[in-house]
Structures are given as structure tokens and as C-alpha cells.
Amino acid sequence: MTLAAQVARQLAARARWRPLEIVFWLAALASIFLLPSRHLILTEIAILGLFALSLDLILGYAGILSLGHAAFFGLGAYAAGLLAKYGLVGEPVLALFAAGLGAAALGFVTSFLLLRGSDLTRLMVTLGIALILREIANRYDWLTGGADGLQGIVIGPVLGAFAFDIAGHVAYVYSLSVLFLAFLAARRLMNSPFGLSLRAIKGNSLRASAIGIGVDARLVAIYTIAAGYAGIAGALLTQTTQFASLDVFSFERSADVLLVLILGGTGYLYGGLIGAVVFKLVQDALIDVTAQYWQFWIGLVLVLIVLGGERVKRLAAAAGGRIARLVGRRPKLDAKAP
Amino acid sequence: MLTILFDGIAYGMLLFVLACGLAVTLGLMNFVNLAHGAFAMAGGYVTVVLVNRLGVPFLAALPLAFLASFVLGALMERTLYVHVYAKSHLEQVLFTIGLVFMSVAAVDYVMGSQQQFVGLPAALQGRYDVLGVGIGKYRLLIIVICGALTAALQLILVGTRFGTRLRAAVDDRRVARGLGINVDAVFAVTFAVGSGLAGLGGALGAEILGLDPIFPLKFLIYFLIVVTVGGTSSITGPFLASLLLGIADVAGKYYVPKLGAFVIYTIMIAVLIWRPQGLFGRVTAR
Numbered sequence: 001m002t003l004a005a006q007v008a009r010q011l012a013a014r015a016r017w018r019p020l021e022i023v024f025w026l027a028a029l030a031s032i033f034l035l036p037s038r039h040l041i042l043t044e045i046a047i048l049g050l051f052a053l054s055l056d057l058i059l060g061y062a063g064i065l066s067l068g069h070a071a072f073f074g075l076g077a078y079a080a081g082l083l084a085k086y087g088l089v090g091e092p093v094l095a096l097f098a099a100g101l102g103a104a105a106l107g108f109v110t111s112f113l114l115l116r117g118s119d120l121t122r123l124m125v126t127l128g129i130a131l132i133l134r135e136i137a138n139r140y141d142w143l144t145g146g147a148d149g150l151q152g153i154v155i156g157p158v159l160g161a162f163a164f165d166i167a168g169h170v171a172y173v174y175s176l177s178v179l180f181l182a183f184l185a186a187r188r189l190m191n192s193p194f195g196l197s198l199r200a201i202k203g204n205s206l207r208a209s210a211i212g213i214g215v216d217a218r219l220v221a222i223y224t225i226a227a228g229y230a231g232i233a234g235a236l237l238t239q240t241t242q243f244a245s246l247d248v249f250s251f252e253r254s255a256d257v258l259l260v261l262i263l264g265g266t267g268y269l270y271g272g273l274i275g276a277v278v279f280k281l282v283q284d285a286l287i288d289v290t291a292q293y294w295q296f297w298i299g300l301v302l303v304l305i306v307l308g309g310e311r312v313k314r315l316a317a318a319a320g321g322r323i324a325r326l327v328g329r330r331p332k333l334d335a336k337a338p
Numbered sequence: 339m340l341t342i343l344f345d346g347i348a349y350g351m352l353l354f355v356l357a358c359g360l361a362v363t364l365g366l367m368n369f370v371n372l373a374h375g376a377f378a379m380a381g382g383y384v385t386v387v388l389v390n391r392l393g394v395p396f397l398a399a400l401p402l403a404f405l406a407s408f409v410l411g412a413l414m415e416r417t418l419y420v421h422v423y424a425k426s427h428l429e430q431v432l433f434t435i436g437l438v439f440m441s442v443a444a445v446d447y448v449m450g451s452q453q454q455f456v457g458l459p460a461a462l463q464g465r466y467d468v469l470g471v472g473i474g475k476y477r478l479l480i481i482v483i484c485g486a487l488t489a490a491l492q493l494i495l496v497g498t499r500f501g502t503r504l505r506a507a508v509d510d511r512r513v514a515r516g517l518g519i520n521v522d523a524v525f526a527v528t529f530a531v532g533s534g535l536a537g538l539g540g541a542l543g544a545e546i547l548g549l550d551p552i553f554p555l556k557f558l559i560y561f562l563i564v565v566t567v568g569g570t571s572s573i574t575g576p577f578l579a580s581l582l583l584g585i586a587d588v589a590g591k592y593y594v595p596k597l598g599a600f601v602i603y604t605i606m607i608a609v610l611i612w613r614p615q616g617l618f619g620r621v622t623a624r
Contacts, residue, residue, distance in 0.1 A: 255435045295439045299437065303436035
């Protein structure tokens with residue numbers, strides 16, 4: 001067998017759907033019918049999951065540390081809101097694409113700022129961009145409503161047929177569908193040679209460029225894509241809540257999504273989704289107990305994750321190994337060649 | 339015009355005292371401490387409690403604020419931070435953000451979310467008028483205190499044995515350790531003093547910057563700007579950076595209020611693109 005054929009086989013094996021994944025999406029599908037009373041929070045979970053997924057693309061796969069990912073989320077949110085409010089694009093799906101493209105364009109432009117410098121510089125630049133956008137949204141209040149938020153948004157029916165209802169059933173099905181399609185695309189992309197080259201860059205960018213991977217071009221590409229994803233997540237939030245406020249750009253949002261992703265684990269795409277489920281359920285429970293101070297517990301979780309992370313990781317790895325043995329092993333890249 | 343310059347200098351000096359501890363932490367251990375502002379907030383609230391509730395004179399409360407944050411910093415460093423130094427930047431960021439969230443919620447819980455004011459003695463209110471330049475008494479005090487501190491820091495750093503050890507450790511941790519310098523102890527002391535200074539800055543700045551539970555988040559970006567623009571290899575770098583930032587911010591708010599905070603963010607990003615090591619930083623080969 002030629003090397004090319006072996007590589008192709010490895011890639012195909014990597015991309016195969018595993019039983020647990022199918023179970024996961026079946027459960028998501030079932031939630032539409034089994035939990036109709038919980039659709040509002042499920043919608044939030046789907047949106048947060050998409051947002052965390054987009055952060056996973058750059059953090060988990062390319063190793064870019066960002067504290068300002070809310071910049072793209074917020075841009076998407078305001079773009080969708082403005083498009084709907086001024087009747088430019090009445091149909092939500094089209095507006096979703098437009099908002100995603102807008103955020104991706106911003107991601108493309110700003111990605112060049114991230115190519116130089118260390119982790120700290122990247123933190124600062126991403127944080128700065130989010131702050132600048134928030135400042136813009138605050139200043140141009142004739143357009144964005146400033147601190148009052150963007151009000152009076154009326155969203156048309158999805159695909160011209162399904163109008164949003166008050167109980168949020170349409171919103172949930174719509175968000176979940178978008179999440180699933182976006183996930184499929186991300187999964188396909190990350191199992192492609194492009195995705196593998198990103199992992200190589202994260203592992204060691206100097207070596208990656210030594211074996212002929214164009215590091216800068218790939219980082220720009222993935223950052224642009226991730227920004228587009230975040231924009232779509234933001235647009236979904238505006239469309240399902242019919243409201244956008246300055247809060248979408250906030251530092252807390254960037255930090256929360258980081259926590260969500262870390263809760264679920266980076267670098268395997270499901271981390272953001274699982275983290276979103278856990279985060280929202282915990283948040284929901286905590287808000288019932290202490291509405292004002294739930295941030296304290298979020299902070300405590302972050303601190304504990306870092307301090308106790310090694311131990312938990314080892315436990316999780318052991319548990320994961322056992323589950324993997326039960327449901328069929330996941331093929332390794334370094335499996336012996338015949 | 340000169341009044342704005344004066345206010346800007348006072349503001350910049352304040353920022354320097356607040357942020358210099360962070361610069362050393364970052365330069366010495368390559369540790370990203372986003373929770374630095376929490377120590378400043380602690381100092382501010384200690385002053386508020388001492389002055390407003392217990393009736394301690396303002397000037398006597400300042401050293402106590404320093405001491406409180408110093409002890410808090412030393413405790414946190416020994417119990418929590420030591421475990422995180424060796425971890426990745428991502429984990430350091432998560433850890434310190436977690437601390438910030440906890441401090442914000444805890445202060446909110448204990449003190450309430452409203453803004454706090456320190457009762458200044460009458461002697462510190464009002465302003466002198468020197469050749470048509472209005473000089474606020476309180477701001478003058480800030481400049482005097484912060485200027486003295488800066489000079490003292492510089493003298494300690496250059497003139498004492500401890501300062502020599504610290505500089506050696508910042509330049510190359512491994513070699514310094516190899517020479518028999520107890521880098522961990524140097525760092526613990528530096529961290530505590532840096533936190534103490536932040537606390538003092540928080541106490542002094544409560545009047546000018548405003549003190550409420552989200553203080554660590556609100557001024558996080560300012561501290562980081564000072565550190566990244568100034569570089570972490572000396573204290574003159576952050577000092578000049580804080581002065582620049584202070585003057586630019588005050589002047590920006592005065593002359594182009596519509597642009598607001600926009601000016602400094604843009605400057606920061608431009609500087610970071612132009613010189614990722616900071617304006618005054620040396621390019622190290624690490």
C-alpha cells in the first residue's frame with residue numbers, strides 16, 4: 001500500500017462517527033420532544049455551545065489564547081439585530097449568514113494582529129478589540145441604542161414558514177439545527193488535513209513550519225472561521241431573544257465562554273457543547289439560590305479546576321479509557337502500519 | 339492646559355503605584371496575574387472601613403491599607419499562587435480570572451455594590467492656585483507620595499543587595515538560581531510588596547478612580563496596558579508608560595470626550611503591533 005493511501009485511510013478512520021457521538025446527537029434530538037417546557041434554557045445552551053465551539057477551534061486546535069472572543073459574538077448579535085430592525089434582511093437564516101460573514105471579516109482583519117508576540121500580547125490585543133467594539137456600540141447610540149440596548153427588533157419567520165413563538169419551541173429547533181450544521185462543518189474541517197496541520201502548529205509552530213506548514217496563513221484562516229462561528233452564535237442570541245445589549249461584548253462573556261470550554265475540555269469539539277450544558281444547568285441552579293453572587297461560585301470553580309485540574313484530568317482520562325473500551329476503540333494516529 | 343497635565347501626571351503616578359507590582363510579577367515569573375486589581379481593591383476597602391466607620395485619620399489609614407494588602411498578598415502567594423507558577427498561561431489566566439470573580443462577588447456581598455467614598459480631611463480638599471494653574475491639594479499629595487515611592491523603589495532596586503538579586507532573577511531565573519539566589523523567596527517578598535503597593539494605590543485612588551466591587555475588572559485593562567507598553571524588564575519602563583497613559587487618558591477625556599476610552603485602546607494595540615515587547619522593553623532571546 002502506498003503512503004498516500006495509508007494516510008487517506010488513517011484520515012477516514014479518524015473521521016468515522018463513533019457510537020457515543022451518535023448517542024449525543026440523538027439525545028439532543030430527543031430533547032426537542034421530551035423536554036418541551038425547558039426549551040428556553042435549552043436554546044441558551046445551544047447558543048452557548050456554539051460560541052464555545054468557536055473558541056475551541058482557535059484555543060483547542062490552534063492554541064490561540066483569547067480573552068476577547070465576545071467581540072465577534074457581539075458583532076454578530078448587533079449585526080443580526082440591525083439587519084432585522086431596519087428590515088434589510090427579513091429572513092433569519094439569511095441574516096444569520098450575513099452576521100457570520102461580518103464577524104468573519106472582522107476576524108480576518110484582526111487575525112493579523114495576533115501573528116506577532118506572546119500569549120500575553122494576544123490576550124491584550126483580543127481584550128482590547130472587544131473593549132473597542134463595546135465602546136463603539138456605546139458611542140453610536142443613535143444606531144445601537146447605546147446603554148439601553150437595541151430594542152424594537154422584530155424577527156421574521158424562519159425560512160418564511162416558521163414564526164417564533166413565545167414558548168421558544170421554534171427558537172430551540174432553529175438553534176439546535178444551526179448548531180448541528182455548524183458542528184458538522186467544524187467536524188469535517190478538523191478531521192481534514194487542514195485540521196491536522198493546526199494541531200501540529202499548536203504542538204510546536206517552529207517544527208510545523210519546518211515540515212512545510214504555512215503557520216501564519218493557517219492561523220489567519222482558523223481565526224477567521226472561528227470568528228464567523230462566534231458571529232453566528234451572537235446572531236442566534238439576538239434572533240431568539242429579539243434584543244441585543246452592550247453586555248454581549250463584556251469581558252465576563254469572554255471569560256465565561258473560556259470557563260465553559262475548559263469545563264468540557266478542549267480539542268475534541270464536544271467540549272464546548274458538554275461544557276455549555278453543565279455551565280447553564282449549574283448557573284440556573286445557583287441563580288435560584290443566590291441571584292446576585294453566583295459569580296463567586298463560578299470563580300471558585302475556575303480556581304478549583306486549575307488547582308485540582310491534574311487530578312481530575314487523570315480521573316477523567318481513566319474513566320474515558322474505560323468508556324472507550326466499552327463502546328469501541330478510537331483509532332490512534334500512531335497505529336502500526338501494516 | 340497645565341492643569342490637565344498636572345492631573346494627568348497625578349493619575350499616571352497612581353497607575354504606576356497600582357501596576358508596578360504586576361510588572362515585576364510578570365517579568366520575574368512570567369506569570370499572568372489578572373487578579374492584581376483585587377489587591378488594590380482590598381486596600382481601598384480597608385481604607386474606607388477604617389476612615390468612615392472607625393474614624394481613623396486618612397493619612398494613618400494609608401500605611402494600614404498597604405499592610406493589609408501586603409499580608410493578603412503574602413498569604414495568597416504562599417497558599418495558592420505557588421501551585422500555579424509552573425502551569426500554562428491558559429491555566430494562569432483561568433485561575434486569576436476565577437480569583438477576580440470571587441473577589442468581586444465577595445466584596446459585593448460584604449460591602450454592597452454601591453460606590454464607596456473616603457471621607458477626606460478638610461486639609462486635603464480644595465486647590466492651590468499657582469500662576470494661574472489650579473493644583474488640587476489631594477492630587478499634589480498623590481504626586482508627592484507616589485514620587486517618593488518610585489524613587490525609593492528605584493533606589494532599592496539599584497542600590498541594595500535585594501535589588502540586585504531581584505534584577506538577576508528577572509534577567510535569568512535559572513542562572514540566578516544556579517548562583518545560589520533563593521528566587522522563590524525573592525519572589526514571595528516582591529509579590530507581597532507589589533500587592534501592598536497596589537493596596538496603597540487603591541487607597542489613594544478611591545477618591546479619583548472610584549471604588550466599587552467591579553474595580554478589579556474596570557482597571558484590569560489599564561494595568562495590563564502599563565505593563566505591556568512599559569515592558570517588564572525595568573521599572574522605568576512601566577513608570578513612563580503610566581505617565582503617558584495617565585496624561586493621554588485625562589487629556590483624551592477632556593479634549594475629545596466623544597472618543598472616550600477609545601484613544602488609549604487604539605494606542606495600546608498600535609504599540610503592541612509595532613513593538614510586542616513594549617515601548618521600553620528590551621528584546622530578550624528567551
